Amino acid sequence: MRILVAMSGGVDSSVVAGLLKAEGHEVIGATLQLYDHGAATARRGACCAGQDIHDARRVADTLDIPHYVLDREARFRDAVVQDFADSYARGETPIPCVRCNQSVKFQDLVLLARDLGVEALATGHYARRVEGPAGVELHRAADPARDQSYFLFATTAAQLAFCRFPLGGYPDKAAVRAEALRLGLAVAEKPDSQDICFVPEGRYSDVVAKFRPDAAEAGEIVHLDGRVLGQHAGIARFTVGQGRGLGQASRDGDQPLYVAAVEPGRRRVVVGPRAALPQAQIEVAEVNWLSPPPSGPLACQVKLRAREVPQPATAHWDVAGGLLRVAPAVPAIAAPGQACVLYDGDRVLGGGFIRRTA
Numbered sequence: 001m002r003i004l005v006a007m008s009g010g011v012d013s014s015v016v017a018g019l020l021k022a023e024g025h026e027v028i029g030a031t032l033q034l035y036d037h038g039a040a041t042a043r044r045g046a047c048c049a050g051q052d053i054h055d056a057r058r059v060a061d062t063l064d065i066p067h068y069v070l071d072r073e074a075r076f077r078d079a080v081v082q083d084f085a086d087s088y089a090r091g092e093t094p095i096p097c098v099r100c101n102q103s104v105k106f107q108d109l110v111l112l113a114r115d116l117g118v119e120a121l122a123t124g125h126y127a128r129r130v131e132g133p134a135g136v137e138l139h140r141a142a143d144p145a146r147d148q149s150y151f152l153f154a155t156t157a158a159q160l161a162f163c164r165f166p167l168g169g170y171p172d173k174a175a176v177r178a179e180a181l182r183l184g185l186a187v188a189e190k191p192d193s194q195d196i197c198f199v200p201e202g203r204y205s206d207v208v209a210k211f212r213p214d215a216a217e218a219g220e221i222v223h224l225d226g227r228v229l230g231q232h233a234g235i236a237r238f239t240v241g242q243g244r245g246l247g248q249a250s251r252d253g254d255q256p257l258y259v260a261a262v263e264p265g266r267r268r269v270v271v272g273p274r275a276a277l278p279q280a281q282i283e284v285a286e287v288n289w290l291s292p293p294p295s296g297p298l299a300c301q302v303k304l305r306a307r308e309v310p311q312p313a314t315a316h317w318d319v320a321g322g323l324l325r326v327a328p329a330v331p332a333i334a335a336p337g338q339a340c341v342l343y344d345g346d347r348v349l350g351g352g353f354i355r356r357t358a
């Protein structure tokens with residue numbers, strides 16, 4: 001098979017290219033240049049800085065495969081970084097990896113793949129693509145610690161059919177690194193990439209302040225009952241459900257307080273006791289189904305943030321409104337902007353972005 005491999009310069013996608021080549025496929029590598037390296041080169045493990053492009057090229061040379069570098073900086077800045085800042089300015093907590101998968105990685109790479117006349121696009125994502133009786137399904141990776149299915153919910157059925165995730169069945173990262181050594185790849189010991197590739201040193205509020213200074217303006221922290229408890233240095237620093245970083249607004253007497261809402265219009269952060277936060281129903285928009293959309297109540301498990309185990313819930317799909325209403329079996333706090341992904345066991349049924357909670 002002629003196959004395009006999305007090569008970030010990291011261990012995972014390098015191993016994918018090596019494995020596919022060893023299996024006898026005709027492999028072509030492609031690396032997307034996604035952001036200005038100036039700020040990022042100091043950061044080890046960033047996925048798409050200059051060093052990473054160099055590493056990807058070196059791996060391609062070792063494997064003796066053709067390698068393309070595509071400049072997608074402008075598109076990444078508009079579709080991912082600007083969207084990230086805009087989302088914070090709306091009082092949400094964005095999930096940029098999903099936007100990147102949606103708008104840059106899969107769209108642009110699938111287009112390139114089609115131009116090159118290849119039959120599939122392979123990535124180093126930890127997820128499993130399963131050929132089911134009614135079409136291709138997305139499943140959780142074998143290694144729960146690495147599973148990235150949550151970030152892939154927005155992949156369309158057509159993209160999924162075209163994609164391959166050869167690492168989805170690996171038991172753990174150590175096995176992938178061992179494979180890299182066996183294949184003689186220079187990146188075998190390279191550190192894992194960190195949370196958000198375009199944010200140097202985890203200072204995401206600096207990025208937001210640059211793109212949306214309004215989200216970094218000071219404002220009040222108020223209690224649900226209207227009392228002003230303190231000041232904050234920008235709404236972008238707050239997420240619904242957050243209990244840390246509230247300064248003197250972190251307690252009311254001996255009762256711990258949590259962020260109940262972020263109000264961009266009034267630049268206010270509203271806090272209250274945990275039990276007072278809305279947790280009964282979650283409204284989800286921009287829904288993508290990777291299974292037949294349900295016509296009645298759907299008993300499933302949902303994941304409301306990247307690092308959590310799916311929890312039982314019932315979902316109702318409002319076809320006309322294009323909205324999903326999710327009622328967790330055990331009340332749960334959900335942050336607008338994050339993804340709500342529906343599972344049936346290991347299988348991803350679909351998902352969308354959390355809009356509001358009630």
Ligand SMILES: Nc1ncnc2c1ncn2[C@@H]1O[C@H](COP(=O)(O)OP(=O)(O)OP(=O)(O)O)[C@@H](O)[C@H]1O
Pocket residue numbers: 005006007008009010011012013014030031032033034047048105122123124125192193197
């Ligand atoms: N700049 C890029 N160019 C091409 N493909 C990329 C790029 N960044 C990521 N990818 C693809 O998306 C996959 C998942 O990206 P993620 O940022 O989660 O990388 P990762 O888990 O650190 O993997 P890796 O070790 O390959 O960097 C990568 O394995 C790779 O196939």
